[in-house]
Amino acid sequence: MRPAIVLAVAMLALAVSVPFVSQTAMLIALFGFIFSITAIGYNIAYGYGGMISLGHAAFFGAGAYTVGLMNRHLGMGELAVLLPLSMAAAVLVALPIAPIAARLSGLQLATALLAYSMLYYSLVLKLGPITGGSDGISIGGLAVLGYEFPDRQALGLFIYFASLALTVLALFLVKRFLGTVGGRLVLAARDNPLRLEFLGYVPARAKMAAFLISAAMCGLSGALYASALQFVNADLLYWTMSGEILFMVIFGGVGTLLGPILGAFVLSGLRFYIATTPDVGIYWQLALGVIIAATIYSAPRGLIHSIYRAATLIRGSKGGGHG
Amino acid sequence: MAEAVIRVEGLSKRFGGITALNNVTLDMRRGEVAFIVGPNGSGKTTLVNVISRYVREDAGDVIFEGRSLKRVNHVRAAQMGILRSFQHPQLFHGLTALENVALSLALRNGTPRAARIDSLRDKAQEALETFQMGHLADKRPPEMSHGERKILDIVMAFVGRPRLLMLDEPTSGVSTADKWGIMDIVIRNAKKEGITLLVIEHDLDLVFEYAENVIVMFQGSVVYWGPPRNMANSERVREVLGI
Numbered sequence: 001m002r003p004a005i006v007l008a009v010a011m012l013a014l015a016v017s018v019p020f021v022s023q024t025a026m027l028i029a030l031f032g033f034i035f036s037i038t039a040i041g042y043n044i045a046y047g048y049g050g051m052i053s054l055g056h057a058a059f060f061g062a063g064a065y066t067v068g069l070m071n072r073h074l075g076m077g078e079l080a081v082l083l084p085l086s087m088a089a090a091v092l093v094a095l096p097i098a099p100i101a102a103r104l105s106g107l108q109l110a111t112a113l114l115a116y117s118m119l120y121y122s123l124v125l126k127l128g129p130i131t132g133g134s135d136g137i138s139i140g141g142l143a144v145l146g147y148e149f150p151d152r153q154a155l156g157l158f159i160y161f162a163s164l165a166l167t168v169l170a171l172f173l174v175k176r177f178l179g180t181v182g183g184r185l186v187l188a189a190r191d192n193p194l195r196l197e198f199l200g201y202v203p204a205r206a207k208m209a210a211f212l213i214s215a216a217m218c219g220l221s222g223a224l225y226a227s228a229l230q231f232v233n234a235d236l237l238y239w240t241m242s243g244e245i246l247f248m249v250i251f252g253g254v255g256t257l258l259g260p261i262l263g264a265f266v267l268s269g270l271r272f273y274i275a276t277t278p279d280v281g282i283y284w285q286l287a288l289g290v291i292i293a294a295t296i297y298s299a300p301r302g303l304i305h306s307i308y309r310a311a312t313l314i315r316g317s318k319g320g321g322h323g
Numbered sequence: 324m325a326e327a328v329i330r331v332e333g334l335s336k337r338f339g340g341i342t343a344l345n346n347v348t349l350d351m352r353r354g355e356v357a358f359i360v361g362p363n364g365s366g367k368t369t370l371v372n373v374i375s376r377y378v379r380e381d382a383g384d385v386i387f388e389g390r391s392l393k394r395v396n397h398v399r400a401a402q403m404g405i406l407r408s409f410q411h412p413q414l415f416h417g418l419t420a421l422e423n424v425a426l427s428l429a430l431r432n433g434t435p436r437a438a439r440i441d442s443l444r445d446k447a448q449e450a451l452e453t454f455q456m457g458h459l460a461d462k463r464p465p466e467m468s469h470g471e472r473k474i475l476d477i478v479m480a481f482v483g484r485p486r487l488l489m490l491d492e493p494t495s496g497v498s499t500a501d502k503w504g505i506m507d508i509v510i511r512n513a514k515k516e517g518i519t520l521l522v523i524e525h526d527l528d529l530v531f532e533y534a535e536n537v538i539v540m541f542q543g544s545v546v547y548w549g550p551p552r553n554m555a556n557s558e559r560v561r562e563v564l565g566i
Contacts, residue, residue, distance in 0.1 A: 201398070
C-alpha cells in the first residue's frame, strides 16, 4: 500500500478515536474540523481562484446566523434542514458581490470584500430586535432527522463526526473538481485570465463559480460552528474573522489540498489554548502577529510545503543509504 | 477569386500623438499564408490587436467572413475562430503543457465543465506530438525554455481550430536553428488544416521562404502588399527594411 494511503487511514482512525480518548482533544479537533471546512472553502477562492478576500466572515456569519435566526424566530432546530439552508444563505449573501469579486484582484478585491462584509456586521448590530444585536442569539433544541440531542455532549459528538465527515467529503470533492475541465478553468483564470479570453472564454465565470462554492462551504462551517457553540454573535462577521480564515490558509499552504486543514487545526489549537489559559487573552493578537510574521519568514509557502520538503529529504537520504 | 476570410478597410488607430495605424486596407483569402514585416513601432502588433478585437480602431472596419466586427470583442472574436499567439507566450503556468492544450481543446469543443480534463489527454498529446513537444507533456511552463513556451502558445491556438490564426513573432528569442523547425511545422500544419495564417516576423529569410504574400509596414502604413518576389523591386521597401 502507498505510504500516503497508510497515513490517511491512520489519521482517520486517530480522528475517529479522539472523542473516546480525551474531551480536550475532541474540543480542539471539533473546531479544527469545522474550520477545516472554512479553510478548504476559502482556499478555493484564494488558492485556486486567485481571489484574496478579507470578507469571508460574511459567508461564515451568514451560515451561523441562519441557524441562529431560524432557531430563534421559527423554533427550527433540525440540522438536516439548517445545514443546507445555511449554505444557500451564504451563497445568497455572496451573490451580489460575486460578479465584482470575479473582476477585481489583489488589494482592491480584498478591501472591497472587507467593506462588503462589514455591511453585514453593522446590519446585525443595527437590527438588534431581530438579530440579538451585540448580545447575539442562544441556540437550543437542535436535532437531526427528528432525533433531539439530550445534552451538550451528544450534540458535540454529532457535530464532531459531521464535521469530520464533511471535511473528508470536501477534500474528496475539491480534489475531484480540480481534475475537471471546470476546475482547470478556475486555475487558468487565476494564472492568466487574458489568455482565457483569447481562447473565447470569460474567466469571470469560472471565478464566480469558485467564489460561490467557497462561500457555500464557509456558510456550512459557520452553521456547524454556531450549532457546536449553541450561540452566535456579531463577532463572527467582524473583519478579524476573515483575517483569521486567511491566516489559516496562508499558514497551512495556499493552493494546496491539505494545507488549509493543517492551518485550521493549528489555529484552533491556539484559540483553545488562549481561551483556557488565564491572562493570555490580551496577548492573543500580539501572539498571532508574531506567529504570522515568523511563518511567512520561515515557511513562505506554508507549513505543508515544509513538511513535504522534510519528507522528501528523509526519503532522499534513505534512498541514498540504499544506493 | 477565392473568398476573402478577413478584410480590413481603412483602419486607423492613434495612441496619443502616435499614429499606430494609418488607413490600412488589405485582405486575405482562405488558406493564405501572409507575413507582416516592418521595423519596431511600425504598427504590426497593433494591426493584429485590432483584428483580434483587443484594440478598437479609430476609423475603418474589420470584416471577417463577410461580417463586420465593429461590435465584436476579443472574446467573441476568438469564439468566431480568430485565434492568436503572443510575442510573450501567454500560458497557464500552474498547468502542465498537456493541460494547457487540453483546456484549449475543451473550450473549442464545448466539453462539459464536469468532464475530466484527462478525457482530452489523447488528443492533447497528439497535438503536442505534431509540434514535436510530446516529451514535454507533463512539464509546466516555468520548467520549459522560452522557445518551448512559444511553441506551446502556438499549439494552444492551433487546437482551437482557428479560421484565422495570427502569430506574433513566433520565432523571436528562439535560436536560428530552431526557428526553421518551428516555422516549418507551423506552415505545414496550417496548410494541412487549411488555416488562414498571418505571421509577424522579423527574419526575412523565413519570410522569403514561406510567405505567399508580404505586408510591409512603416509608421502605421502599408508600404508594400504582395508576393515576396516583387518586394525587392520597391525602393521604399528596400529603404524601410534596409535590404
